[in-house]
Amino acid sequence: MIRGVALFGAFIFVLVISLSGADDDGVLRVEADVIGKFISIQVDDFVFLGNISVGQEVRSINPMKINNTGNVNISIYSGLVDQNDELFKNLYFSELASGPYNRIGGFVLSIPFSTDPDDIETESFYVKLNLKNYSGEFEEGINRVGANVKFYALAE
Amino acid sequence: MRWLNSFLFLLIILFFIIFSISLSSSSELGISPPKIKFDGDVNERICKNINLQSIPSGNVFLKDSWSDKSSRDLREYNKKSDDLGIAVSYPEKTFVSESSDVEVCFFGTESGKFYGVLLADVENGNAGVGIWIESELNGEFSEKSSISLKENEIKPKESQSIVLTYLMYEVIFLIICFVILFYLFSRAKRGIE
Numbered sequence: 001m002i003r004g005v006a007l008f009g010a011f012i013f014v015l016v017i018s019l020s021g022a023d024d025d026g027v028l029r030v031e032a033d034v035i036g037k038f039i040s041i042q043v044d045d046f047v048f049l050g051n052i053s054v055g056q057e058v059r060s061i062n063p064m065k066i067n068n069t070g071n072v073n074i075s076i077y078s079g080l081v082d083q084n085d086e087l088f089k090n091l092y093f094s095e096l097a098s099g100p101y102n103r104i105g106g107f108v109l110s111i112p113f114s115t116d117p118d119d120i121e122t123e124s125f126y127v128k129l130n131l132k133n134y135s136g137e138f139e140e141g142i143n144r145v146g147a148n149v150k151f152y153a154l155a156e
Numbered sequence: 157m158r159w160l161n162s163f164l165f166l167l168i169i170l171f172f173i174i175f176s177i178s179l180s181s182s183s184e185l186g187i188s189p190p191k192i193k194f195d196g197d198v199n200e201r202i203c204k205n206i207n208l209q210s211i212p213s214g215n216v217f218l219k220d221s222w223s224d225k226s227s228r229d230l231r232e233y234n235k236k237s238d239d240l241g242i243a244v245s246y247p248e249k250t251f252v253s254e255s256s257d258v259e260v261c262f263f264g265t266e267s268g269k270f271y272g273v274l275l276a277d278v279e280n281g282n283a284g285v286g287i288w289i290e291s292e293l294n295g296e297f298s299e300k301s302s303i304s305l306k307e308n309e310i311k312p313k314e315s316q317s318i319v320l321t322y323l324m325y326e327v328i329f330l331i332i333c334f335v336i337l338f339y340l341f342s343r344a345k346r347g348i349e
Contacts, residue, residue, distance in 0.1 A: 036188060037188065037189055037190050038186055038188035038189070038190070038207070038209075039186060039187050039188070039285045039287075040184060040185065040186030040209065041184065041186075041283050041285060042182050042183070043182055043183065043282050043283045044182050045182050045183060045281060045282060067184075069184060069186070070186060072190050075230075077231065108229075148282065149282055150277055150282055150283075150284045151283060151284060152277070152284035152285065152286050153283075153284065153286065154190075154230055154273065154285070154286040154287075154288065155190035155191060155228075155288060156228065
């Protein structure tokens, strides 16, 4: 009985070794999946700028983030979904909190891709709403306003 | 008292987890390849496949813009394809569940070089991606061979129709085999009786 078990064990051992070991000719085959070039971005969906009155400007406290999740260097272009939005035409972006700020549509952000496959390249930018020259009027009290902004990524 | 402290500590951790999840909402959109070329002859329908990726799944909208000159600045692409005598066809709206292939076709009636961009964006989200388009058409305009490319018209792939034909033949062959087998089986049964 013990002899039978030992023989069976030896058989399994030889089988496992032969399956897991390298080829008989001593050649190691190396394989990898090479991903073709693609553009991919991940963008924050929401930012609240706080309270503002006509004649003032307000800036986001925290920067917005865009991740380059693709494998090419990209340029990000911004634009309002409703291009006739008179209020949010006064939206400005800058890579630095201190500026200089560029009006929406004129702002372009470059994001290189990460050379480390386990890493994602991220760029930040600040948002400012400048109503210093805005001539529109609002009702009394607090009026929550908002606009949708699209960020398009294209290869550099 | 000690259990109350532990409970409050857990509550604070839970609050921070929920708060951080609600702040980190973002959408991801991908497109491949970054650039496509439609080189061919005038009046020739040239098609290429592009791949779209969306997280979360949802409708992706496509649109195209054109420019007179070669440029890598999106702001210079403000012409419509009609203005340049070319037509581009693709599904304007595609539901993308993680990854989807979309066929884009190009057609022009005049020779020359054309520079465009194909933009994709999601319904609920602010991420958008784009592909640079380049096309060089050769040859001369011919009234006889002029055909129009309807907006967003996508013809079924030839390979699909071939597969369907083969499938039909296979079904017919199987039915014939089944009838013959049934006949032989009945005859053999009668012989035994």
